[in-house]
Amino acid sequence: MKGGTFKGGTHPFGGKDLSKDLPVKKIKPSGEVVYPVSQHIGAPSNPIVQVGDQIKVGQTIAEAGGFVSTDICSSVSGTVKKIEPRLTVSGAMVNAIVVENDDKYETVDGFGEDRDYSKLSKDEIRDIIKKAGIVGMGGAGFPTHVKLAPKDDNAIDYVLVNGAECEPYLTSDYRMMIECPEMIVGGLKVILSLFPNAKGYICIEDNKPEAIEKMQEAVKGVDKVEVKVLKTKYPQGAERTLIYASTGRTINSKMLPADAGCVVNNIDTVISIYNAVCKNIPLIRRIVTVTGEGALHPQNFEVPTGMNYAEVLEAAGGCSEDTVKIVSGGPMMGMALFDLNVPVMKSSSALLCMTKDEVAEHEPSPCIRCGRCVSVCPSKLVPQKMLEYAERFDNEGFEKIFGMECYECGSCTYVCPAKRRLTQSFKETRRSVLDARRR
Numbered sequence: 001m002k003g004g005t006f007k008g009g010t011h012p013f014g015g016k017d018l019s020k021d022l023p024v025k026k027i028k029p030s031g032e033v034v035y036p037v038s039q040h041i042g043a044p045s046n047p048i049v050q051v052g053d054q055i056k057v058g059q060t061i062a063e064a065g066g067f068v069s070t071d072i073c074s075s076v077s078g079t080v081k082k083i084e085p086r087l088t089v090s091g092a093m094v095n096a097i098v099v100e101n102d103d104k105y106e107t108v109d110g111f112g113e114d115r116d117y118s119k120l121s122k123d124e125i126r127d128i129i130k131k132a133g134i135v136g137m138g139g140a141g142f143p144t145h146v147k148l149a150p151k152d153d154n155a156i157d158y159v160l161v162n163g164a165e166c167e168p169y170l171t172s173d174y175r176m177m178i179e180c181p182e183m184i185v186g187g188l189k190v191i192l193s194l195f196p197n198a199k200g201y202i203c204i205e206d207n208k209p210e211a212i213e214k215m216q217e218a219v220k221g222v223d224k225v226e227v228k229v230l231k232t233k234y235p236q237g238a239e240r241t242l243i244y245a246s247t248g249r250t251i252n253s254k255m256l257p258a259d260a261g262c263v264v265n266n267i268d269t270v271i272s273i274y275n276a277v278c279k280n281i282p283l284i285r286r287i288v289t290v291t292g293e294g295a296l297h298p299q300n301f302e303v304p305t306g307m308n309y310a311e312v313l314e315a316a317g318g319c320s321e322d323t324v325k326i327v328s329g330g331p332m333m334g335m336a337l338f339d340l341n342v343p344v345m346k347s348s349s350a351l352l353c354m355t356k357d358e359v360a361e362h363e364p365s366p367c368i369r370c371g372r373c374v375s376v377c378p379s380k381l382v383p384q385k386m387l388e389y390a391e392r393f394d395n396e397g398f399e400k401i402f403g404m405e406c407y408e409c410g411s412c413t414y415v416c417p418a419k420r421r422l423t424q425s426f427k428e429t430r431r432s433v434l435d436a437r438r439r
Helices: 122-131 172-179 181-192 209-218 239-247 267-279 309-315 372-376 383-391 395-400 411-415 422-438
Strands: 032-036 060-063 078-087 093-101 158-162 199-205 225-230 262-266 285-291 299-304 325-328 350-354
Touching: 032 078, 060 093, 122 267, 158 181, 158 239, 158 267, 172 181, 172 209, 172 267, 172 285, 181 199, 181 209, 181 225, 181 267, 199 209, 199 239, 209 225, 225 239, 239 262, 262 267, 285 309, 299 309, 309 350, 372 383, 372 411, 383 395, 383 422, 395 422, 411 422
Parallel strands: 158 199, 158 262, 199 225, 285 350
Antiparallel strands: 032 093, 078 093, 285 299, 325 350
């Protein structure tokens, strides 16, 4: 079924040809693995192991610290070495469980055993997803069992599987659609079993014809499930734009997708649901794209959570001498790294090795009032005015012109001829507003 798009947006260089045709390759960590207890939105998980404990693959090592929280399971077997603060991708020091990998990969009882989801109650399915530690793997990291528990199951009309993968260079979701479409459909069927009135849409941009073909073949004969082909444009995969393009419904920053009768999950999240519910395998791995002009051997990897980023890059042959920046994620919404000695977490998606850094190469100059930032903003905001308030630290003014509706996609910064640091300023101001609200 042909879908639509949204107003605004842009078309950055894709860069996907570097890795899109490379099958996912499994790699394993050597030495210690590190599990930060804050790998999701909400309360940190609480460690339930102690230094010296012997653990196995699939074992719960930290439990949810509140309703909006989730469990953490081990991706290796070995010995708990330390529980101490460790550096993460964000630059923050976070309490973490450090495990010495014994390379035996012994699993807990029942790991990988088939399970019939149709014989489970809704509460049992949600509890399995919680204990499996599944979160939104498109970057947000919101606990999935909470997202799948709206006030009224009957009010959900659409379950959207986000296969847009609009972020440049990233191809992990694309490879999953090519290599294991049946698992995606299987996970979607599990989610649909929770919502009796819902249809399932697998949403894919039209620049991925091979993935569209694979998924269309996989959904043949599956009741209430279809592939929704969307126009290629950034940020088509953002939650609000995906909902509008697929259903014509709108939400704002004060609403949840469920308020518009929708549930949205990323491709890898849906696969993780299938693994947890149907195969008794918790979330203990990420599909990570190592790519960029500076990557010596671009590749998609299946990476155990807790593995060191430096090891992941080494598995791809490292990076070239002219690499000037390494980003966790994509170029539009990713985070530049100053240290590769950080662990792969549930929200990790890519390592991008860049040989050109336009941000560092160009100093910002005065705004020329060209209006390009306004024309590309998917939230219909006025970034030029938002920046004026942000630079004056005027949080109240920023809120009055709907600055909190920004979801930091980076489109405005990308098209700005004056190279203004728009998105960075909005991110800092939004964080300041949210901190003030919490206080």
